[in-house]
Amino acid sequence: MEEWRNISPQDNFILTSDYFISDLERKALDILYQPIIGINAYALINNLWRMYERDKDFELHVNFELLAYLNIDIQAFYEARLKLEGAGLVKTYVNDNHRYVYKLIKPLDINQFFNDDLLSVTLLQTIGENRYEDIVNDVITDNYDLEKYNDISKNFLQVFHIKSSELSNTPKDVSEAKSLVVNSTKPGTNDVNSDDDFDFSLVLSILEQSFVNISDVKKNHHLIQSEHLLYGINEPEMARFIEKATNVNNNVFDPNKLKLLVDRDFANNNVDLNEDNRKSYVANDDNNLNQGEKQIVNMAKEFSPLDFLQGLKKQVDGFVHDNEIRTIRDVMDVSVLKPEVINMVTYHIIIDQKKSGLSRNLFTTIADNWSQKGIRTAEDAISEIRNRKKTSDEKKREHKRSYRKPIKEELPDWAKNNDAKDNSVKKDKKNTQDKDSIPDESRKKELEDKLKRIRSWGKSEGRQWKI
Numbered sequence: 001m002e003e004w005r006n007i008s009p010q011d012n013f014i015l016t017s018d019y020f021i022s023d024l025e026r027k028a029l030d031i032l033y034q035p036i037i038g039i040n041a042y043a044l045i046n047n048l049w050r051m052y053e054r055d056k057d058f059e060l061h062v063n064f065e066l067l068a069y070l071n072i073d074i075q076a077f078y079e080a081r082l083k084l085e086g087a088g089l090v091k092t093y094v095n096d097n098h099r100y101v102y103k104l105i106k107p108l109d110i111n112q113f114f115n116d117d118l119l120s121v122t123l124l125q126t127i128g129e130n131r132y133e134d135i136v137n138d139v140i141t142d143n144y145d146l147e148k149y150n151d152i153s154k155n156f157l158q159v160f161h162i163k164s165s166e167l168s169n170t171p172k173d174v175s176e177a178k179s180l181v182v183n184s185t186k187p188g189t190n191d192v193n194s195d196d197d198f199d200f201s202l203v204l205s206i207l208e209q210s211f212v213n214i215s216d217v218k219k220n221h222h223l224i225q226s227e228h229l230l231y232g233i234n235e236p237e238m239a240r241f242i243e244k245a246t247n248v249n250n251n252v253f254d255p256n257k258l259k260l261l262v263d264r265d266f267a268n269n270n271v272d273l274n275e276d277n278r279k280s281y282v283a284n285d286d287n288n289l290n291q292g293e294k295q296i297v298n299m300a301k302e303f304s305p306l307d308f309l310q311g312l313k314k315q316v317d318g319f320v321h322d323n324e325i326r327t328i329r330d331v332m333d334v335s336v337l338k339p340e341v342i343n344m345v346t347y348h349i350i351i352d353q354k355k356s357g358l359s360r361n362l363f364t365t366i367a368d369n370w371s372q373k374g375i376r377t378a379e380d381a382i383s384e385i386r387n388r389k390k391t392s393d394e395k396k397r398e399h400k401r402s403y404r405k406p407i408k409e410e411l412p413d414w415a416k417n418n419d420a421k422d423n424s425v426k427k428d429k430k431n432t433q434d435k436d437s438i439p440d441e442s443r444k445k446e447l448e449d450k451l452k453r454i455r456s457w458g459k460s461e462g463r464q465w466k467i
Contacts, residue, residue: 004078009064013100015052021106028107031139033087035126036119041083043070045090045104052104087119110139117223117255124263132260198228199235206239212246216253223255227262241265293382300343300378305332308343309358312350324358331367341370344381352385 021029034042047069051061067077081102084090088108093101107113114120114136124132200221204214217224224242227233233241245258289297300308305328310320332342345366349355355362375381 004075007063007074007078008098009062009067009074011063011098011100012060013063013102014058014060015048015055015102015104016058017052017104017106019106020053021049021104024109025107027139028110028113029089031135032110032113032119032123033089033107036122037083037087037089038080040070040072040076041080041087044077044080045084048090048102048104114140117220117226121223121226121259121263124259125266129260129263198225200224202235203239203242206236207242210239210243211248211251212243213251213253216246217242220253220255220258223258227258231262231266233262289379289382296347297340297378297382300340300347300381303343305339305342305346309346312346313357316350316356318356321357323360327358327360327363331364337367337371338376340378341375341381342367344378344385345370348381348385 029042029045037045044066047066063074063077067074070077072080081090081092085092089105091103091105093103108116108119123135127135203224204217207214207217224238227241228238241258241261242253244261245255246253303311306320306325309324309328313320328342328346331337332339337345345363346358348366349358349362370381370384373384375384
């Protein structure tokens with residue numbers, strides 16, 4: 001049984017924390033944490049902080065407040081809460097009466113975040129190498145070179161005069177205040193348990209025969225462990241990555257370079273699949289295309305995915321959004337689908353399904369489904385669209401047949417004449433509908449309408465974007 005089913009919208013909760021969040025910590029939450037935890041968890045943690053800041057004396061709330069404010073269901077709320085717990089932003093407690101306490105943990109600041117191996121590697125894996133480097137350059141400031149300067153700063157006791165008796169015998173008020181904050185929760189992420197299957201000493205043994213500085217590697221034990229847990233890298237492979245991340249001129253190991261190398265290798269292994277090893281799509285029809293379908297296939301093969309998208313959006317009086325461009329680029333980066341198949345995904349969503357734009361979730365779901373089915377060409381995509389429509393139509397017909405026929409009751413004589421007239425009218429209407437619902441003609445007309453909307457740009461549009 002899923003754990004989220006144990007949570008009720010009527011369950012009470014209390015918010016607590018050891019501090020208030022600062023503007024710099026909110027900046028880290030916005031820029032660094034949001035790509036990792038997702039939009040629901042991001043909205044939830046911001047709402048929890050706002051509620052905590054205006055609460056007085058541990059005010060009692062109900063889950064329904066959060067569900068209504070965020071417009072999500074209890075399962076989405078539970079999944080968002082888990083992401084916050086995993087990222088080290090929330091700790092959850094519960095008692096026997098199903099009353100919850102959510103303890104808010106402040107985010108790591110920017111420097112702490114990039115020094116945390118799990119968070120920084122996960123961010124890299126989520127947003128990609130180029131965007132990761134852009135963020136690093138944007139948020140991390142360069143330190144001014146002070147090598148030629150002398151530090152003449154005074155320390156505290158040189159500036160402020162404190163009685164020596166109060167330093168040796170701490171005043172009662174100070175001791176009491178200290179006891180209140182000594183157990184405050186430190187900011188950070190939840191550390192993962194070490195994996196006993198990964199032999200770090202074996203990695204060191206392999207590297208002893210190389211040019212790598214072993215002491216540098218030992219200092220980055222946690223990073224190496226994190227890379228193993230995230231990507232499943234074994235000891236010999238890890239040693240190879242460490243050697244590539246080490247400068248051969250000075251034998252200095254670069255942890256950031258290790259992250260980039262591992263992420264790049266992971267992405268390449270997911271994209272550069274051997275085409276011959278991919279399964280082939282098996283169509284359920286004869287795969288014979290009519291003239292209209294052939295024109296669609298030719299356009300899908302001729303135009304780049306962004307040109308194709310732009311043409312379709314113009315025909316429906318729309319325009320291309322930045323998130324649609326990113327969606328197509330991201331799918332092409334991680335997918336083995338050819339551009340012509342990507343174009344058919346776009347066509348299927350905008351023309352067949354009559355959607356106003358490309359939803360990222362829908363686009364990636366269809367692309368992933370087609371990839372798993374071995375769809376390699378635009379012709380395969382046409383066959384898949386046909387099969388899905390055929391299956392959908394059969395289910396609708398089966399659903400209609402599943403209705404039980406109503407029991408016919410005997411009518412009195414005075415009503416039979418009127419009933420006979422009604423049946424005659426219904427029969428004439430049904431015959432008219434049957435004549436109008438010829439599958440082949442309907443399919444042909446639908447295809448002609450679609451071609452009218454896209455045929456013009458295929459002849460005249462120039463390519464404005466290229467992938």
